[in-house]
Amino acid sequence: MTSTFPDISISTDRLVLRPFEEADVPALTEMMNDELTTAWTALPHPYTTDTARHWTTREAGEVRTEGRGIAFAVTEFLTQRLVGTIQVDHTDWRVLSTEVAYVTAPWARGEGYACESVLAVAQWLFRDQKFERVELRTAADNTAAQQVAQKVGCISEGVLRNAWIARSRTEDGGWADIRTDLIVWSLLPEDLDGVPGRMADANGFAYPEWN
Numbered sequence: 276m277t278s279t280f281p282d283i284s285i286s287t288d289r290l291v292l293r294p295f296e297e298a299d300v301p302a303l304t305e306m307m308n309d310e311l312t313t314a315w316t317a318l319p320h321p322y323t324t325d326t327a328r329h330w331t332t333r334e335a336g337e338v339r340t341e342g343r344g345i346a347f348a349v350t351e352f353l354t355q356r357l358v359g360t361i362q363v364d365h366t367d368w369r370v371l372s373t374e375v376a377y378v379t380a381p382w383a384r385g386e387g388y389a390c391e392s393v394l395a396v397a398q399w400l401f402r403d404q405k406f407e408r409v410e411l412r413t414a415a416d417n418t419a420a421q422q423v424a425q426k427v428g429c430i431s432e433g434v435l436r437n438a439w440i441a442r443s444r445t446e447d448g449g450w451a452d453i454r455t456d457l458i459v460w461s462l463l464p465e466d467l468d469g470v471p472g473r474m475a476d477a478n479g480f481a482y483p484e485w486n
Contacts, residue, residue: 292395303331304323308322344362407463
């Protein structure tokens with residue numbers, strides 16, 4: 276029998292990480308058509324409303340029910356506005372290891388939301404789900420994603436050469452595929468030893484001193 280994560284929400288002082296809803300479709304469509312998101316992810320482009328609806332109503336839930344991981348819509352606690360997504364995927368239930376990927380809406384960048392959500396998910400994985408390893412992979416030229424990995428305390432373990440296809444703008448305004456290296460980062464439970472014990476609560480709320 277395949278193991279699965281519980282169907283939960285995770286709350287921090289500023290964010291609620293919850294299952295996707297069909298009401299997220301407009302904001303998700305706009306977010307995923309952003310130029311930087313298009314460049315550094317393997318998402319379809321253009322990212323249509325139908326694609327967003329299929330994700331929110333079916334595919335996101337299947338990530339969990341099929342045992343691959345769990346997908347969260349990241350929202351502001353006060354406004355309930357969608358600020359990003361975070362996905363746990365490629366889960367190895369025997370090794371208790373998984374991979375985390377994230378996207379932040381253009382308007383929400385620079386606010387520390389990616390770091391806050393990654394740390395919240397990592398803490399939940401380690402302390403509630405008893406996982407032993409969280410992995411992040413960033414394209415070699417995606418400096419913003421690398422900064423998130425560094426700020427949350429990840430250790431850079433090496434480079435997967437020529438392992439990813441990113442996108443680059445062409446002179447005519449289109450997109451061209453470019454091969455790139457991937458940097459592998461990891462977090463282990465002991466890497467979060469200095470983090471407040473109640474940074475995030477599953478199905479609850481916590482208000483630590485983040486700053």
